[in-house]
Amino acid sequence: MKVGIFDSGAGGLTVAKSLIEHPIFNEIIYYGDTARVPYGPKDSNTIIRYALEAIEFFNNFNIDALITACNTVSAYALPSMRSKANYPIFGVIEPGILALHNRIKDKNANILIIGTRATINSRRYEDELIKLGYKNITSLQTGMLVPIVEEGITEGKVLDAMLEYYFHNLNIPDAIILGCTHFPLIANAIGDYFHNKPLLIHSGDAMVEYLLNQGYKALEKEPQITIYASDNVYQLRQIAAQWL
Numbered sequence: 001m002k003v004g005i006f007d008s009g010a011g012g013l014t015v016a017k018s019l020i021e022h023p024i025f026n027e028i029i030y031y032g033d034t035a036r037v038p039y040g041p042k043d044s045n046t047i048i049r050y051a052l053e054a055i056e057f058f059n060n061f062n063i064d065a066l067i068t069a070c071n072t073v074s075a076y077a078l079p080s081m082r083s084k085a086n087y088p089i090f091g092v093i094e095p096g097i098l099a100l101h102n103r104i105k106d107k108n109a110n111i112l113i114i115g116t117r118a119t120i121n122s123r124r125y126e127d128e129l130i131k132l133g134y135k136n137i138t139s140l141q142t143g144m145l146v147p148i149v150e151e152g153i154t155e156g157k158v159l160d161a162m163l164e165y166y167f168h169n170l171n172i173p174d175a176i177i178l179g180c181t182h183f184p185l186i187a188n189a190i191g192d193y194f195h196n197k198p199l200l201i202h203s204g205d206a207m208v209e210y211l212l213n214q215g216y217k218a219l220e221k222e223p224q225i226t227i228y229a230s231d232n233v234y235q236l237r238q239i240a241a242q243w244l
Contacts, residue, residue, distance in 0.1 A: 001216075002027040004058040004066040006051070009037030009150055010239045011182035012069030015092070016225060017244050018204030023219040024211050028226070029061050030240075035231035037150065039072040040116025040143045040180075047118065051077035055084045057228075063087060067207060069181045071115055075122035092203040095210035096177055097128045100201050102209075104175050107133040112170065112198070115179030116143040125177055138173070142166050142180075149182040152239070155189055163193045175199040185243065 003025040005012050009032050016030055031054060033039075039047055051073045058066055066089045068074050068081065074091030082089050100111070111134055113125045120141045129137055144162060153159055176198045178184055184202045191200060212218065225244070229236040 001025045001065075002029065002061065002063045004029045004031065004061065004063040005069050006054045006058070006066060006073065007032050007069040007181060008039040008050075008072065009034050009146075009182075010236060010243070011146070011149065011180060011185075012067075013240055013243050014181050014184040014202070015067060015069040015204040015207055016240075018202070018208050020222055020225065020244060022208045023221060023223050024208065024216045025064070025223050026219065026221070027224045029058065029063060029228070030225060031057055031228045032230070032236050034229045034233075034236055038116065038143065038146045039070060040118045040146060042072075042118065044076045044118070047072055048077045048080050051081050052084060055081055058085075065090065068092065069203065071179050071181065071203070072118045072122075075119050075124045090207065090210070092181065092207060093124050093128070093179075095206040096179070096201050096203055097125065097132070098213075099206035099209060100129075100175055100177060100199075101132055103199060104134075106174070108135055109174040110136045110171065111138070111175050111177065112173040113137065113139045113177045113179050114142040114145075114166075114183065115139075115177075116146065117141045119179050125179055138170070140166060140170075142183075145186065146180060146182050149185050152242075154185050159186060159189055160193075163189060167193055173198045175201060177201045178203065 074093045227237045
């Protein structure tokens with residue numbers, strides 16, 4: 001079994017890491033659109049166009065399934081992508097919602113969703129949580145965290161200042177949906193900011209749980225992974241060597 005993982009840049013490596021630590025596929029083909037990251041500030045038509053171009057890329061590899069690790073792509077482009085592919089395509093939003101629903105039973109719990117502007121404006125997370133009966137939901141655009149992570153800054157004064165900028169008016173939530181695959185790389189810093197009290201929902205771990213529930217089988221052998229990028233693949237592979 002061979003799976004493709006598509007992301008706007010390096011963030012989807014957090015999903016790849018989960019699939020390496022909990023193998024389901026024998027081979028992973030990772031493609032980061034590093035020439036055009038971030039997707040968050042772009043309009044929906046542009047996001048869909050980029051996503052369909054990614055389908056054309058993955059058609060060269062005879063994959064059995066595709067994971068759109070990018071939350072922004074998952075929010076806007078899945079129907080268009082599925083119409084052009086003859087293999088299943090999974091987004092990260094539904095797995096994230098189900099992971100939270102399986103762990104937070106109190107519908108009055110305070111839930112924080114953080115993500116790019118496009119992801120938050122789509123209201124995909126918020127609307128699905130409301131359908132499940134959750135009442136206290138805060139959605140927050142935190143797009144400036146993406147380039148910080150892309151620069152390799154996962155701790156220290158710069159990141160701490162940005163977290164203070166975004167979170168200083170918030171009470172401590174019961175759960176935080178990390179609605180961008182870059183954010184698990186700063187999960188420790190986010191947890192520390194809130195005194196390690198909230199449950200953090202990680203797209204990669206949620207995806208593994210979701211795929212197993214869909215009938216995919218756990219494997220014993222770690223998968224082979226190959227990294228591709230639309231620009232500066234060497235740098236992305238260097239990042240992968242550090243993160244994975």
